[in-house]
Amino acid sequence: MIVLTSESTSDIAQRSDDTDSLWVRVDQLKQATGWQLKPEGVCLGEICVPLFEPEREAWIADADDWVWFCYSAFADKIGQQHVRDGDVWSLGSVPEVRRMGLESGLAPDFEMTDRNGDTVRLSDLRGRKVVLFTWASW
Amino acid sequence: MNLPVWQELYESIGPDRFELISVAEDSQGEAAAGKWFDRAKPTFRCIVDPTHRISSLFGWVNVPSGAWIDEEGRIVRSNEGVFPDETTIKFGLGKVRLGNDAFAHATRDWIERGPESEFVWSAEELAAHLKPVDDDTLLAEPTFKLALHFESAGDSERALRHFDAAQHLAPDNWNYHRQGWTHKGTVYAALQVLKKSAYLRKNTDKNYYDPMELPGENHRRFTEPEWFWTPAVNGLKRLLRREPSAA
Numbered sequence: 001m002i003v004l005t006s007e008s009t010s011d012i013a014q015r016s017d018d019t020d021s022l023w024v025r026v027d028q029l030k031q032a033t034g035w036q037l038k039p040e041g042v043c044l045g046e047i048c049v050p051l052f053e054p055e056r057e058a059w060i061a062d063a064d065d066w067v068w069f070c071y072s073a074f075a076d077k078i079g080q081q082h083v084r085d086g087d088v089w090s091l092g093s094v095p096e097v098r099r100m101g102l103e104s105g106l107a108p109d110f111e112m113t114d115r116n117g118d119t120v121r122l123s124d125l126r127g128r129k130v131v132l133f134t135w136a137s138w
Numbered sequence: 139m140n141l142p143v144w145q146e147l148y149e150s151i152g153p154d155r156f157e158l159i160s161v162a163e164d165s166q167g168e169a170a171a172g173k174w175f176d177r178a179k180p181t182f183r184c185i186v187d188p189t190h191r192i193s194s195l196f197g198w199v200n201v202p203s204g205a206w207i208d209e210e211g212r213i214v215r216s217n218e219g220v221f222p223d224e225t226t227i228k229f230g231l232g233k234v235r236l237g238n239d240a241f242a243h244a245t246r247d248w249i250e251r252g253p254e255s256e257f258v259w260s261a262e263e264l265a266a267h268l269k270p271v272d273d274d275t276l277l278a279e280p281t282f283k284l285a286l287h288f289e290s291a292g293d294s295e296r297a298l299r300h301f302d303a304a305q306h307l308a309p310d311n312w313n314y315h316r317q318g319w320t321h322k323g324t325v326y327a328a329l330q331v332l333k334k335s336a337y338l339r340k341n342t343d344k345n346y347y348d349p350m351e352l353p354g355e356n357h358r359r360f361t362e363p364e365w366f367w368t369p370a371v372n373g374l375k376r377l378l379r380r381e382p383s384a385a
Binding site for chain 1 (some may be wrong): 140155156158159161162164183189191192194195196198201203207208210211212213248252264270273276279280283284288300313317318329
């Protein structure tokens with residue numbers, strides 16, 4: 001099963017007894033989605049979404065000798081758009097991250113590799129003015 | 139591709155005064171964008187972005203688009219159509235002249251004068267430009283990503299299906315349209331741009347690029363060749379549509 005996010009493409013395990021929902025093995029959750037299960041809830045950076053008992057019971061399950069998290073149900077809860085075709089799931093941006101960005105006026109941070117093989121992380125360029133532009137060959 | 143002009147601007151303002159980052163939004167990656175970068179011999183940072191990640195993050199819907207980001211990481215300005223000089227694009231049987239030096243002039247002014255520059259957006263202007271998007275637009279993003287995934291996997295049928303879905307969900311996103319149409323070839327893509335432009339020009343008040351709101355800018359609502367709207371061609375189009383003469 002493949003999970004696409006804006007940051008990554010992950011080829012991860014699929015729960016054998018339920019392929020209708022996006023179940024992600026807990027040990028692969030951060031790699032595939034960026035989120036982590038913590039005692040305080042499901043967390044992405046400084047954002048933590050508490051899990052209440054009915055959700056915890058429904059969305060965390062043992063199967064195939066692993067512990068799984070029902071990410072598609074969680075995505076619906078936080079309003080994150082997702083679309084699938086066969087065994088490929090594609091996740092949209094996280095609304096809370098978007099909202100925080102819009103309210104703060106801060107440029108969204110990114111980390112990418114340039115053509116010289118160097119890492120470009122926008123937040124590393126604090127203290128300097130940055131002009132960023134896109135173009136395309138098409 | 140104005141990369142040589144960007145290089146001149148970068149050198150003339152002074153590489154020690156700012157970071158210039160150029161991002162190629164090309165699903166074919168280095169194979170499509172590499173030669174343009176190589177020809178320009180840029181000394182600024184160059185990134186190839188086959189999944190259009192930067193456009194998604196900044197909410198840009200066309201190329202070129204660009205942002206000024208200050209020393210504290212705040213967006214100062216974010217525009218479409220950021221040509222650094224007049225650019226002539228061969229388009230079908232004609233040529234289109236886009237842009238002029240208005241954006242380069244404003245960029246130079248901001249880098250030299252910072253917050254004192256008259257081109258810095260106020261908090262209100264910034265809020266008006268960085269507005270939330272609707273659910274369909276949010277759903278279009280992972281749908282487009284799905285299309286790019288199948289395109290890179292060589293599954294053309296599924297790629298086209300998801301390009302089409304993304305285009306319907308986000309009808310104003312030219313990146314989704316042009317990248318998707320390019321899957322069928324550059325000539326097909328150019329014809330589709332003309333067709334969509336003609337439809338929008340006739341039926342809406344939308345722009346291909348929104349105006350930058352800079353003094354003296356060369357804003358064209360659509361990137362069509364000049365001859366496309368001459369009286370003779372308009373007459374021919376009416377004839378083909380079997381419409382009565384406007385005279």
